[in-house]
Amino acid sequence: VVVYECVEDTSSGCDKIPNTFLRASTILPPSTTGAYGALKAPAVSCWIHRVEPNDPTSCCLLSTPCPSIGGIFDANSVVQKMAFKYAVDLVNRDRDTLTRSRLVAKIADVPVDDSFHASKKVCAFLKEGVAAIFGPQSENTANHIQSMCDTMRVPHIQTRWDYRLTRNEYSINLPHPPSLGKWRNFVILYDSVEGLVRLNQLSKKWTVTMRQLPEGDDYRPLLKDIRRFKTTHFVLDVAQDKVYEVLRQAAQIGLMRVYDNYFITSLDFNLINLEEFKDSGTNITGIQLVDPHKPELKKLIDDWVIGEQRAGWVLPLQMRRMTTEAALMYDAVTLFAKTLHDLREAVEIPRLHCESDNSWQHGNSIITDMKWYSWYAPSTDSGGGNVFTPNQLSYRKVDGITGFIKFNTEGFRSDFNLDILEMGQNAILQKVGTWTLTGKANFTRTWQQTEDAVELNLQNRTLIVTTAITPPYVMLKDDHEQRKGNDKFEGFCFDLIHEISLLRGFNYTFKKVEDDSYGSKNRETGEWDGIVRELLDHVRPG
Incomplete structure (x- = not known):
């Protein structure tokens, strides 16, 4: 693994390129947008990363040294915006995530469901040149921005739930359609x-x-x-x-x-x-x-708190608790950064105009790479770096704070827990x-844990015992008319309930069903009567 940094765009800077890179770069003419030619373009800094002598395509270079990504946020999405900002900051500090460039976060706030202002912000971002658009959360605005990104062939990453089962070519979605529950x-x-x-x-x-x-x-x-x-x-x-x-x-x-x-x-x-x-x-x-107990998440929130304290602002309590949408936003930025890191050819980010027919020719390849992320433990070369071959590209996966991230071919997140x-x-x-x-x-x-939970739930509760008068199980005392409550009843079932209540710590109230019937179903109406009806209706004592 060889890593070089060129501080200025000069021929002397490019002379520092090792022979292995020069051999790799011969596949692209210097005058074209490519690995070698990109170094001659005006730049503040450039990074050459992972040059493998036996793999001429392994030279990974992003021709724009500081690619920008745009974040469009609803006015009330404060935590998501903070997650976006700090994700970019942490990616830039992690030399293993994006080794040859640094991300620049461009942030815009728009009113909820205001597609007009959102489109203006997107056009401004595209004019400046952005590698991707993130957000927003509101459905109408997100759909409008997705349409614009499709036209310009710019990656669009959403962290909102989307009910559609198919996605357009240049968009991916980190949440998922819910499927849980066995109630009938x-x-x-x-x-x-x-x-x-x-x-x-x-x-x-x-x-x-x-x-x-x-x-x-x-x-x-x-x-x-x-x-x-x-x-x-x-x-x-x-x-x-x-x-x-x-x-x-x-x-x-x-x-x-x-x-x-x-x-x-x-x-x-x-x-x-x-x-x-x-x-x-x-x-x-x-x-x-x-x-919320994941160590990586706790560390991230600590970074938020410390970062804001340095800026002279104390985070309120509600902003110290990571929402799912904010966590998804953080993982989305991290995933995108890793995709840029693993690009196998030079990529130039153009300045696009909404009024023109121009589009970004590389947008599709970036989205495709993001969709094909799945788990792979990369091998390590002699220099300590990760080595990937083209065939291994589809066996990588990002382990984010929302778990492992994997997409299906439609761009929806799959294989989550x-x-x-x-x-x-x-x-x-x-x-x-x-x-x-x-x-x-x-x-x-376990069954024992379930039983313990039920028993604990009975403590100090009052249960209604619905009953029909059936000697010797439940009977009315001879002078029941002069008595009140449970004191009216006697019998085997009455004594049994009393002893169980002492063992389990609950209270009870006996209630006599009006028709003294265990319950039968009316064939015409389908309704039950007697004890069964009261059980179904959860009848309480009058």
């Missing part, structure tokens, strides 16, 4: 049209009731309407900042009970404050892509399993 009947609450499209596939396999959250912040009328469906399974596909309020109002109207189950689709489930619901007994499950989390005691989230694209859900909690 449930209610879905969503807050956007995109959410409706995203979850529409579920209605093809399961019995699903879908309702959109109303505008404003009062969801109780909708939740009361949902209560009549008598379901105990709910999917919340709403923005992370709305989840807490939906759960709080659901608790107010009695939809956060022991037998209720909520699945949160937000990948920022671990950032939601669930303290208020820790005693509800409700099963609240979610997923996360980013492990999700942690399955459940709210435990004291509102502490516990990892109970993992989900993969190939293996689906794999719950790692």
Whole structure:
């Protein structure tokens, strides 16, 4: 491995090129945009990297020494913007990621869903010459920018969820269409049209009731309407900042009970404050892509804090917690930098004008290289550097803070892992399993752990014992009319429940079913009566 730095563009600087590089460069005339010719172009600095004597194509050179990348951010995407900025900074400090050049971050803020201003910013970036455009998060703006990048053949990297199953040629997408859950009947609450499209596939396999959250912040009328469906399974596909309020109002109207189950689709489930619901007994499950305990993530956040302190600004607490979108943005920049690092021919970044028909001829090759990333442990040459052959190019993968990054041929991220989390005691989230694209859900909690969790959940709770008068199991005392509550009952089942409650630490209330029936199904209406009906309706004592 031979690395040279030319501080100025002079013939003397180019004379420093070793013979191995001169032999490699003869495949390109000096007058063309190529490895040797690029050194003669005006430049502040240039880098020659990984020259292999036996592989004339191994000379990797980016003819633009400081390539720029543009980041378009919605006005409220503060954390994503910070992730973008610090990703560029860390890439530039890591001599193993981008050894022969340095990235320059160009950042623009645009109003949410303002395609006009976003297009102006993109045109300004293209005019200055950028190697890629990142963002934004809003759907309408992102689609418009993607169309512009397709026309100019400039790489466009998105970190937002995209419901489309196919992508255009010059765009890749780091998130993924969600696929998790084995419930058969449930209610879905969503807050956007995109959410409706995203979850529409579920209605093809399961019995699903879908309702959109109303505008404003009062969801109780909708939740009361949902209560009549008598379901105990709910999917919340709403923005992370709305989840807490939906759960709080659901608790107010009695939809956060022991037998209720909520699945949160937000990948920022671990950032939601669930303290208020820790005693509800409700099963609240979610997923996360980013492990907040990952050492690399903790180090990154520490760098953020220190960097901002040096600039005289103290980061607020909410910005010290990495969101999934911010983590994806960080990984996107890192992946792009590694792709530039592994380019096998010189690349010139042109200045493009939106009014012209010009486009970037190398944009497609960069996106193609990004799509073909998968895992490969590179060999090490005698100089300590990583050696890749063209055949090995499709066996590399970036290990980012969101896990290993791999794309399918359409440019969607594939082969990822999700942690399955459940709210435990004291509102502490516990990892109970993992989900993969190939293996689906794999719950790692043992049977004993499950049993212990159920037993702990019974502590100090009051259970309703619905019963029919059936001697000698359950009977009314002779003077039951003068007695109240459990004191009215006696019998074998009554004594058994009492002893179990002492062992497990729960309370109980006996309730006599009105028709003294165990339950039968009406053939015409399909409705049940008796004990079965009360179990289905979760009837509480009057």
